[in-house]
Amino acid sequence: MCGIVGYVGPKKAEPILINGLLRLEYRGYDSAGIATMEKTGIKNVKNKGRVNDLLSMKEIESLEGTLGIAHTRWATHGKPSSINSHPHMDNSNSFAVVHNGIIENYAELKKELEDKGYKFLSETDTEVIPNYIHYFYKNSTETGETKFLSAVNKTCKLLKGSFALEILCNDFPNSMIVVRKDSPLVIGTSETENYVSSDIPAILSFTKNFYLLNDLEFAYLTRDAVTFYDNNLNKIEKSVTSIEWSAAAAEKDGYADFMLKEIYEQPRSIRETIGSHIVTNGTCQFDGLNLSKEYLKSINKIFIIACGTAMHAGLASKTVLEQICEISTEVDVASEFRYRTPLVNDKTLCIFISQSGETADTIAALKLAKQKGAKTIAISNVIGSSITREADYTVYTHAGPEIAVASTKAYTAQIMLLDILALYFAEILGINLDKVELMKKELLEIPAKTEKCLALANEVKEFANKVYKEKDIFFLGRGLDYSSSLEASLKLKEISYIHSDAYAAGELKHGPIALIENGITVVGLLTVPHLVEKTVSNLQEVISRGAKTLIVTNQDLGDKDFDKVIRIPEASEYVSPLLSIIPMQLFAYFISKEKGLDVDKPRNLAKSVTVE
Ligand code: M6R
Numbered sequence: 245m246c247g248i249v250g251y252v253g254p255k256k257a258e259p260i261l262i263n264g265l266l267r268l269e270y271r272g273y274d275s276a277g278i279a280t281m282e283k284t285g286i287k288n289v290k291n292k293g294r295v296n297d298l299l300s301m302k303e304i305e306s307l308e309g310t311l312g313i314a315h316t317r318w319a320t321h322g323k324p325s326s327i328n329s330h331p332h333m334d335n336s337n338s339f340a341v342v343h344n345g346i347i348e349n350y351a352e353l354k355k356e357l358e359d360k361g362y363k364f365l366s367e368t369d370t371e372v373i374p375n376y377i378h379y380f381y382k383n384s385t386e387t388g389e390t391k392f393l394s395a396v397n398k399t400c401k402l403l404k405g406s407f408a409l410e411i412l413c414n415d416f417p418n419s420m421i422v423v424r425k426d427s428p429l430v431i432g433t434s435e436t437e438n439y440v441s442s443d444i445p446a447i448l449s450f451t452k453n454f455y456l457l458n459d460l461e462f463a464y465l466t467r468d469a470v471t472f473y474d475n476n477l478n479k480i481e482k483s484v485t486s487i488e489w490s491a492a493a494a495e496k497d498g499y500a501d502f503m504l505k506e507i508y509e510q511p512r513s514i515r516e517t518i519g520s521h522i523v524t525n526g527t528c529q530f531d532g533l534n535l536s537k538e539y540l541k542s543i544n545k546i547f548i549i550a551c552g553t554a555m556h557a558g559l560a561s562k563t564v565l566e567q568i569c570e571i572s573t574e575v576d577v578a579s580e581f582r583y584r585t586p587l588v589n590d591k592t593l594c595i596f597i598s599q600s601g602e603t604a605d606t607i608a609a610l611k612l613a614k615q616k617g618a619k620t621i622a623i624s625n626v627i628g629s630s631i632t633r634e635a636d637y638t639v640y641t642h643a644g645p646e647i648a649v650a651s652t653k654a655y656t657a658q659i660m661l662l663d664i665l666a667l668y669f670a671e672i673l674g675i676n677l678d679k680v681e682l683m684k685k686e687l688l689e690i691p692a693k694t695e696k697c698l699a700l701a702n703e704v705k706e707f708a709n710k711v712y713k714e715k716d717i718f719f720l721g722r723g724l725d726y727s728s729s730l731e732a733s734l735k736l737k738e739i740s741y742i743h744s745d746a747y748a749a750g751e752l753k754h755g756p757i758a759l760i761e762n763g764i765t766v767v768g769l770l771t772v773p774h775l776v777e778k779t780v781s782n783l784q785e786v787i788s789r790g791a792k793t794l795i796v797t798n799q800d801l802g803d804k805d806f807d808k809v810i811r812i813p814e815a816s817e818y819v820s821p822l823l824s825i826i827p828m829q830l831f832a833y834f835i836s837k838e839k840g841l842d843v844d845k846p847r848n849l850a851k852s853v854t855v856e
Contacts, residue, residue: 246316246344247315247442248342248442249261249313252437254467256309257280258304258312261280261312261314262295262304264314267494268446269845270502270647271851275291275325275329276290276314277291277298277314277315277342278313279340279412281311281312286333287307289301289304290331291326314331314342315343317330321346321367321370323367332368332374333374334375335378339374339412339413341412342410345406345408345426346369346856347404347407349404350368350369357375357379373407376398376402381413389416389464392421405426406425407425408423408442409421409423410422410440420440422457424461426630427854427855428630429457431455431465432444433453433454434450435468438466439451442852443626443852444487444645448490448493461473494647501837503650504843506646507830507833509644510826511694511695511698513644513657517643517664518664518691522664528668530668535669535672539619540669540672546565547576548565548595549581549594549606550575550596551598553655556731556734558595558597559730560728560731562574565669569669570675578608578609581612588617590618592613592618592619593619594610594620595662596613596621598623600629600851601630601631602626602631604853604855604856607634608856620634620636620637621636621637623639623662624641625643643657647851648843648851649738649849650843652829656694659822660690660822663818667684683819696812697812700811700812701830705834707810708831712839714765716743716744716745718760719736719745720748720749720782721779722749722750722778725769726746728769728820730746731828732825732832739836739841739846740841741839749768749778752785752786753785757786760789760791762789764786766786767794768782768795768797771817771820771824773799780801792807793808796812796827796828798814798815812824
């Protein structure tokens, strides 16, 4: 999705803005642009293509200003083109605006402006913003920065939808205004310069101190000050949030790709997630999560709501929550949940998972659950992200910045966190305490076992290199192996563009087996002891129809006709999803590499899906 960077300080803005844009590339985009404040006023340079294409434009060299805004665009309204790229300017070229989000009522606003004589150059929803700012500014009797702020505020009041905006005005050559609603934006600060970004990693090498804006709060930035206003333009105070992530954590650190680095970081990220919630005396701990025994006894359902991989993490933990806490648990896709009038009330606990904490559907689903009276917990990897500010309670995964579009270390950290949360609930409820202790012991062994799974990389690569040209690859599993199959299949399709589906193995005969033909590749996951025999029978059915099979297991399968068996460390079915997924992440990675694809930035995908 679109990325935003801004800078005001003593240094030349252009290299800082380009550096920030390059770090936001992973979010996905199709065009890029930059506007700086020059002695002659705002200078705007933009084009379709990559940030490096922008950098090679001649006009970039002439940008000397120390105040600027920049943008990577992920096309929504209008095709990728120079004219549709951001920044957008008003008709008089007095204001420059970059925008992340979608203005739902732009057609109506555009018509109103056209009636006032404004002309539009682009097909975007954004262009109404600089023009409306100009309209209010021109017709204002106010003076000074209040005039600028008030024109922006009046414009924001007209906008329906989501937006994170950076705005420059020729009359204020040393300042910029930023505002957000339902789209991410953070302000990095230091004594002599200030930064703006869609996310923290992009500006982590410049500062670790951030201001977090709530919806419809405005910030007026100069090089040595940031002043905050509410949506009535009353001044408000904000404190700085310091981020622990090191700048190096957002670098590739010698790995060929961020995805590979993040796969290999899993022993550490899982260890840190455990360390934060299982304290040295062995009890589970969630600071700030005030859920009493009476409350946990009173709830009749837990809902886990998320998108994509985060939703799969929910599926992997549903069984644990149900078996250990004895609370019925439903997992739903956020975009379905929000539109299907779910049965949620004050007896429902809703857990929302989002690595980025900025996923539009997950945030909307969270708002809906709150309206219906549910208690809400956010699980996120990003401190201060939108979801964490909406939920009643927040718990953080400690995965560190995840840059590759395909989520890996966030997934295993999410499962680990949910599993510990289940144990914590059971401890409060005082139930199944023997199972709790056994599982805790197993969870503590996971980081070392994860390392063993990573050591299987060469075996996985060998099989991946045999099948990378396939058109379809299917995944089969039962129980928790089915949830892991869904995630394995998502990983593969995301970064290899091979068509892939995951099936509950028992469903094979109800349709999917019709797809099995000679030479097709089928991957079987087998870690649930009481279901192994049944899945093996299903695999034999596909083998007898000519399928090549790759098996991931920690069970004794006897002497079978599988093409390749990857043996992962022994573990109970509850924790096996944390292990079986690792060879599957590597499988997707090696196939993508062998096909020569961009592993970290797969086509059409964005890291953070901030629009619906
Ligand atoms: O930031 P979130 O966890 O809310 O993101 C949810 C999905 O967009 C995300 O998991 C997506 O499916 C990944 N690309 C999967 O690898």
